[in-house]
Amino acid sequence: MVIISMYDRIIKNYRKKLTVSLPCSRTEKESIISSIEVNIRTYLDENPNASEKEIYDHFGTPDEIINDYLSSMRGSELQKKFKKKKTIFCIVFAGVLAVCLIVAAIVTVAFNHAMQRFPKERYVVSETTENSTLTEDWTSSNTIVV
Amino acid sequence: MSVQENIKRGTVEMLLLALLTEEDMYGYQLCQELAERSNAKFTLQEGSMYPILYRLTEKGLVSTRKELVGKRRTRVYYHIEPEGYSYMQSLKEDYFSIHDGITKILGTVGDTEYGNH
Numbered sequence: 401m402v403i404i405s406m407y408d409r410i411i412k413n414y415r416k417k418l419t420v421s422l423p424c425s426r427t428e429k430e431s432i433i434s435s436i437e438v439n440i441r442t443y444l445d446e447n448p449n450a451s452e453k454e455i456y457d458h459f460g461t462p463d464e465i466i467n468d469y470l471s472s473m474r475g476s477e478l479q480k481k482f483k484k485k486k487t488i489f490c491i492v493f494a495g496v497l498a499v500c501l502i503v504a505a506i507v508t509v510a511f512n513h514a515m516q517r518f519p520k521e522r523y524v525v526s527e528t529t530e531n532s533t534l535t536e537d538w539t540s541s542n543t544i545v546v
Numbered sequence: 547m548s549v550q551e552n553i554k555r556g557t558v559e560m561l562l563l564a565l566l567t568e569e570d571m572y573g574y575q576l577c578q579e580l581a582e583r584s585n586a587k588f589t590l591q592e593g594s595m596y597p598i599l600y601r602l603t604e605k606g607l608v609s610t611r612k613e614l615v616g617k618r619r620t621r622v623y624y625h626i627e628p629e630g631y632s633y634m635q636s637l638k639e640d641y642f643s644i645h646d647g648i649t650k651i652l653g654t655v656g657d658t659e660y661g662n663h
Contacts, residue, residue, distance in 0.1 A: 414593075428597075428600055428604075431596075435573065435596040435599075435600075436592075439573050439574060439596075442621070443574065457591075458591065459592045460592070462593075464591060464593070465591070465594050465597070468591075468594035472558075472597070
C-alpha cells in the first residue's frame with residue numbers, strides 16, 4: 401500500500417513537471433512519461449523496498465531529465481523551437497489586437513448611432529400659470545419659449 | 547558543465563546504438579550495460595535515456611517491441627535497424643577522428659612543462 405501511494409506520488413510529479421517543461425510535442429511527452437511510468441513500476445516490482453530517493457537517483461529527477469533533454473538538443477533544434485514560440489506569440493498578439501480593434505469599432509459605431517438618435521427626440525415641458533404658459537423645449541439649444 | 551558531462555552528452559546516442567548492435571535490449575538493461583562496461587565511468591539516469599530512445603525511434607534508426615514478462619509486467623525492447631547501424635558507424639568514425647585530433651594536440655602540448663616557453 402505504501403509502495404502504491406509512493407509510486408502514484410512520483411508519477412504525478414514526473415507527469416506534472418515534464419508536461420509543463422519539456423520543449424517537445426504532446427505525443428513525445430506522452431511517450432517519454434509512459435516509458436518512465438512503466439519502467440518505474442518494473443523497478444519497484446524488482447526492488448520492492450526501494451525508497452523515493454533511490455528511484456529518483458536511478459531515473460533522475462524531473463528537473464534533471466529536463467536539463468538533460470535541453471542540453472542534448474542541437475543549436476539548430478533550439479533555434480527552431482524558439483522561432484516557433486515567437487511565431488505563436490506573434491499570431492496570438494495579432495489575434496488579440498484584431499479582436500480589440502473589432503470591439504472598438506463596434507462600440508464607436510453603436511455610440512455614433514445613439515448620438516444621431518438623441519437630438520431628434522424633443523422633450524417639451526409645459527407649465528401653465530395664471531397669465532402665461534411657460535414652455536421649456538429640451539432641444540440641443542435648450543431655448544425657453546414663453 | 548564539465549568536460550566529462552559534455553563528452554557524455556555527445557556520445558550517448560552512439561553508445562546506445564552500439565550496445566544495440568549486440569542484441570535487443572530494454573531500458574534498464576541498457577543503463578546497466580553502460581555502467582558495467584565503462585566501469586561505472588559512464589552512468590546514465592534511466593529517465594534521461596527515454597527522450598534519446600524516442601528520438602532514435604522517430605528517426606527510424608531503432609524500433610521497439612513489447613514483451614510480457616511475468617503476469618503483468620511489460621518490457622519494451624529496442625532493436626537497431628539497418629539505418630541505425632549505418633548512422634552508428636558514421637558517428638563512430640566522427641568520434642575516432644575527433645578523438646585522434648584531440649589526442650595529437652594534447653600529446654604535443656603535454657610534453658612541454660609549464661613555464662618552459
